[in-house]
Amino acid sequence: MTMTKVKIGIVGTGFIATILAPQIQSSKKARLDAVSSRTLAKAESFVANYPGAIAVEGADHLIARDDVDAVYIATPTSAKEDVASRALTAGKHVLIEKPLHSAASFKRLSALARQKGLLLMDATHFVHHPRTSAMRQRLAALIGAPRSLHTMFYFPFSDRENIRFDPIDEPMGAAGDMAWYSMRAVVEYLAPDALEDIKVFAEWDPHSGAVIRATGVLQFNAGKTATFDVGYTAGAAVMELTVAGTSGILTQDDFVLDWQSGFGFDNPDIQTGFIHRSGLATRNDFAFIETPSERSQHALMIDNFADLIRNGDAAEREIWLSATEKTQVFLDAIWQEIQTQARASPAMTPQVNMRENP
Structure with a gap:
């Protein structure tokens, strides 16, 4: 039986996104579905190396896509909570780059993730x-x-x-x-x-x-x-x-x-x-x-992220939330x-x- 891959969208096209994108693309448990940037041209340039991935202008348009299961947030720290909050509100699982804006900011996001029954994981590899x-x-x-x-x-x-x-x-x-x-x-x-x-x-x-x-x-x-x-x-x-x-x-x-x-x-x-x-x-x-x-x-981080989305283990998700909060x-x-x-x-x-x- 073929396992359905978790479809991940990336918000941001900076250096760190170029590191994780190929790991998502090569995963047996996830695939790169879409990439957004503030300009469509940047998104199109980014996805040129990833057949099947869609270029999207702006985070909101990516988050609104029905074919995106999860969002990897590779934005500057100043924008992370805003983008993550919108993604969680829209029912998307979130993998978010470190650091967070503050522990208080992360507590707001983790409360929203729990309320929505979604996975929120920081990208500490x-x-x-x-x-x-x-x-x-x-x-x-x-x-x-x-x-x-x-x-x-x-x-x-x-x-x-x-x-x-x-x-x-x-x-x-x-x-x-x-x-x-x-x-x-x-x-x-x-x-x-x-x-x-x-x-x-x-x-x-x-x-x-x-x-x-x-x-x-x-x-x-x-x-x-x-x-x-x-x-x-x-x-x-x-x-x-x-x-x-x-x-x-x-x-x-x-x-x-x-x-x-x-x-x-x-x-x-x-x-x-x-x-x-x-x-x-x-x-x-x-x-x-x-x-x-x-x-x-x-690559292991992407696989673990996909596995936790699939199995929905609330107790294991809490372990990740706790580690992130303490770190922050x-x-x-x-x-x-x-x-x-x-x-x-x-x-x-x-x-x-x-x-x-x-």
Whole structure:
């Protein structure tokens, strides 16, 4: 029996949409049905590479299509809640790019999704790779009780024409773009219940006023802590993660986009997995635990999204909603600290957009 594919429409034709579109198109569980942009010409140019996909002018026209089951929202953060709300109201499932505008914004969307009986999932791809679940399942056996987590995520990037340097459409800058992944790692591997204290230092681009680097420490309940260091200024691609427990540590050097099949990387000879070490182990004693996957984490995300639409498992959908909300709550705390710093040192923060989190 042939399985009916979930028909997905994409709102937005920017860089991130070009990454996910081929994963949707090649999925055995979903297919790319339509793409919208503010101009029809942009949508037509985008779908030229995807036979069968329809070009649509404007998000409303895509959302109104009867042949669209779900909408992937790849718009700037400033527009995400509006588009997602209209899609959910119209009865469409939603896959939404990170970060969200705020935790309050996400709570409104999740309440609407529950009311409509629809799936709302954020597009954090690394959590769909089998490595994430393998690490979670083996944490206690390998390192005891997790106590601290450090993440470092840098990509060299300086194109001020890019939306990442626009404090209006992407108000959190590098913090929203990159610290989101750090906070999602906190949710996945430390699983704290509450944030108790935080300190963040930020660097702003002097021309655009965008946040281009952020470093911070967070203290959670039960003595758990996390440190993060993210931005565009390191001059190299860095995606390191270390989670330390009472009897050992686990590390990854590609926690966001695995070297093997993350977009921008295609190295089938590099194994995906994590390193375990304990005691006084030297490099010769480090144990690499491989977590192979036949498909990329982006492709797995699309498949999982389609599966959750089909099975309608409300309890499993709640797990995704909870993880997204916690991630955004911690990210909001980072942004609020950055805003506090900006107010305290106005001479060091040119053109900073002091957006609150409604």
